[in-house]
Amino acid sequence: MVVIGGVAAGTKAAAKAKRENPDLEVTVLEKGEHISYAGCGLPYFVGGIIKEGKDLLVRSPQDFNKDYGIVVLTHHEAYKILTEEKVVLARDTESGQEKAFSYDRLIIATGAKPVVPPIPGIDLKNVFTLRKPVDALKMRSALEKAEAEQRKLKALVVGGGLIGLEVAENMALRGASVTVVEMLDQILPGFDLEIAKIVENHMRDKGVNVLTDEKVNSFEGDREGFVIKAYTTKRTLDVDLVLWATGVKPDVTLAKEAGIALGPTGAIEVDENFETNVKGIYAVGDCAQTRNLLTGNPAFYPLGSTANKMGRVAGTRAARQSFLGTAKERSPLYVLGTGVAKIFDMAVARTGLSEQDARKNSFDAETVLVPAHDRAHYYPGHKFIITKLVVDKPTQRLLGAQIVGEGVVDKPIDVIATALTFGGTVGDLAAIDLAYAPPFSMALSSTIVAANVMLNKLSGRMTGISPVDLKRRLDEEKGKPGGSASRPFMVDVRTEAEFLTGTVPGAVNIPLSDIRRLKDVVRGAASELDLPDEARKLLRLPRETELILICRIGQRAYLAALELKRLGFLNCKVLDGGVMSYSFGLE
Secondary structure (H helix, E strand, O other): OEEEOOOOHHHHHHHHHHHHOOOOOOEEEEOOOOOOEOHHHHHHHHOOOOOOHHHHEOOOHHHHHHHHOOEEEEOEEEEEEEOOOOEEEEEEOOOOOEEEEEOOOEEEOOOEEEOOOOOOOOOOEOEEOOOOHHHHHHHHHHHHHHHHOOOOOEEEEEOOOHHHHHHHHHHHHOOOEEEEEOOOOOOOOOOOHHHHHHHHHHHHHOOOEEEOOOOEEEEEEOOOOEEEEEEEOOOEEEOOEEEEOOOEEEOOHHHHHOOOOEOOOOOEOOOOOOEOOOOOEEEOHHHEOEEEOOOOOEEOOOOHHHHHHHHHHHHHHHHHOOOOOOOOOOOOOEEOOOEEEEEOOEEEEEEEOOHHHHHHOOOOEEEEEEEEEOOOOOOOOOOEEEEEEEEEOOOOEEEEEEEEEOOOOHHHHHHHHHHHHOOOEHHHHHHOOOOOOOOOOOOOOHHHHHHHHHHHHHOOOOOEEOHHHHHHHHHHHOOOOOOOOOOOEEEEOOOHHHHOOOOOOOOEEOOHHHHHHHHHHHHOOOOHHHOOHHHHHHHOOOOOOOEEEEOOOOHHHHHHHHHHHHOOOOOEEEEOOHHHHOOOOOO
């Protein structure tokens, strides 16, 4: 067996194949200097959190040969696959020697490569992509040079995805002045806007300059060829270092030239065993196409976790030459795109479909946005996290989730990913039996609280409005006359002291305690004159008036909605997640 590519999926496939069939001769061809390195750890090496580059190297070629009997050839670039002859042609990039490797089974693990447009200045010194340890080493050296010279390095990150933000954080923590430029109208393109906006605001609070809806067009260098300026669609930026992180695309040139079929994502099309259209040839990792578990559609998720699972299955199949099901195994071809990242003091995670993705795939999506503690509120160190659930209304089937906050987010996102994997409904999620002790969770975990809020919505007990929809409504109302019939009446039901810390622009303050007094006035048990002015104004509104109720996290607003519905105000909406989740500016 020959494996082309020796980072994550390739080495995983090689090791698993050798364990399955010790008599199998396995050769790994890797064009780079290193194999089996932790690519996901590169941002943390840039930032100095990972002290030594060797710590990112999981195994050396010598380790593979000693432990598994696998021959690993670094600096060997495969340049042609002869499928009829079952031969891989490769070149030793150090000596220039041409070599031929025959195979019975072939695994392609060529990975992905950065998407880099041919714009002026892209080849200047100190303009980097981040795919290999050598890239991280060069970036770290530039940061260390600036530190030694006691100057603040001006760093530009082009692309607001997870990798770009992780590197932005790590450079900022090393004292660099960091700007992130994202061509879309939000960072974190795989997330919904209200979640991405929370992270964006947090990055700004940490001193990172975030520019959205802006594109980098070119760079300018000095006489020595080092980048010194970046030109965007809106401004000129002085820069000392640039990370180009606008995403990756599957590296499939070798496969395509060999006649191996590609899928609609541009990655290599594979079956549940990760075998291609050419029998005996498999593809795994970032060069291979997967499928979305919820839609069945072809997908491209370049994730280290997915790559390792793919490598394990392909190695097993190639070694056994048997089909799925020998041990009731489930193919990892169908994935959810589950991911998590640390951004300064926050963490952000996702699984399944976003609200945008759900609607694009014709689901009748309902959502909730629910802040809750990550552990008992009285236990030291508790933090808030905000959970967004996406559910298919007709079936109540879970479609996806996103979680953001300063608390623990990986555990709840993994719980939801598990429920999604087995086709769970929101009712299943609400009833799931999770571990509880004050240091680890609330009695009802944040996940179960979010599921219960969703059940309230689906049953009609509560109607919500998302922060994004409310912001859109407020923008639409600008310029309309003050008495516009479409203008909602927004009520912040927190205490006056809380209200004065900031609320949604245009909201009035009627504390929940005063709303509860309204029923006494209606029953004649109290005088209207005993009410504050805003409460009297509310009581005199037509009962069909649209009321938007606001509090810190949504709980008191829900209680206020129940009170007002008893008084005939049936068009009550609760701001999902309260002001804690409204990231578009308070007044």
